[in-house]
Amino acid sequence: MTSQPGIDVVVFDILGTMVDEPGGIGRGIRTALPGIDDTRAGELVALWNRQVEEQQHQVLAGRRPYASSTVLGFEAAARVAAEAGVDHPDVVRDLAAAGQRLDPWPDSVRALDRIAARFPVVGLSNASRTALTRISAHAGLRWHQVLSAEDARSYKPHADVYRLAIANADSSPDRLLMVAAHAWDLRGAQAMGMRTAYVERPVGDPPGATDSFDLAATSLDELAIRLTAT
The missing domain is CATH 3.40.50.1000 (HAD superfamily/HAD-like)
Structure with missing residues (x-):
């Protein structure tokens, strides 16, 4: 055709x-969390994606008021940082920004x-x-x-x-x-x-x-x- x-x-x-999208998030994770290997970075990318998808489904199901992708991305970045044992706000901001690069x-x-x-x-x-x-x-x-x-x-x-x-x-x-x-x-x-x-x-x-x-x-x-x- x-x-x-x-x-x-x-x-x-x-x-x-x-x-x-996963590639950009993965680069951001490796930059913000130096020392992690590719396997661990892949696990954290998957965690990020699950977090965002779960929250979008919550919005679609009416169980959560609408929140923009910027908000959901920041929440995902915070969850990834916490999973990696990091709680510094600058790291979370850098991770969230990676989701838009x-x-x-x-x-x-x-x-x-x-x-x-x-x-x-x-x-x-x-x-x-x-x-x-x-x-x-x-x-x-x-x-x-x-x-x-x-x-x-x-x-x-x-x-x-x-x-x-x-x-x-x-x-x-x-x-x-x-x-x-x-x-x-x-x-x-x-x-x-x-x-x-x-x-x-x-x-x-x-x-x-x-x-x-x-x-x-x-x-x-x-x-x-x-x-x-x-």
């Missing part, structure tokens, strides 16, 4: 899809630029507004617009987050293409009537046997070629 007709806007997940995947910048030459490109992320500014600047991601789940006071895959992108585009949902490395994210977009494109990443959530997305690519470069082919 080559270019996709009838697309008005391409919407991108950012964390994991465009930037290497995330490197792009090797093809993210050039593929985004290629797609942006053909379509409006919009980032749609669970990251807070302030976090998205820092993440996009550090990674060199140039958006036509970036939308935060903070404006919906929820987290993907809640329908209200995808509604932000649909309302912003002022188009019918089936004229928006959602790009993500996480099948759970694409299922949420699909439920809102959006078209979907899965991009394989080392840290993503691959499609299951019952998933059927409009496009699937092994890289963002491949997806960009297919979307812009004439």
Whole structure:
């Protein structure tokens, strides 16, 4: 399959899809907590991710008032520091900041630029507004617009987050293409009537046997070629 007709806007997940979130957190942990080995750093990254996911689920289930990703990231940094036996506030701040210094995947910048030459490109992320500014600047991601789940006071895959992108585009949902490395994210977009494109990443959530997305690519470069082919 080559270019996709009838697309008005391409919407991108950012964390994991465009930037290497675990890698950036891992670098921050190794810098802030010198002396730990890679195995221990990996365990602490997993702890960070569990903490954030648990708290997002608490928000989605209505068991916790909405708290932005900046707040959840700081809580995760504090938990990681405590697990490592460190309680100095500067260490916690440094760890939290690492969660917003995330490197792009090797093809993210050039593929985004290629797609942006053909379509409006919009980032749609669970990251807070302030976090998205820092993440996009550090990674060199140039958006036509970036939308935060903070404006919906929820987290993907809640329908209200995808509604932000649909309302912003002022188009019918089936004229928006959602790009993500996480099948759970694409299922949420699909439920809102959006078209979907899965991009394989080392840290993503691959499609299951019952998933059927409009496009699937092994890289963002491949997806960009297919979307812009004439």
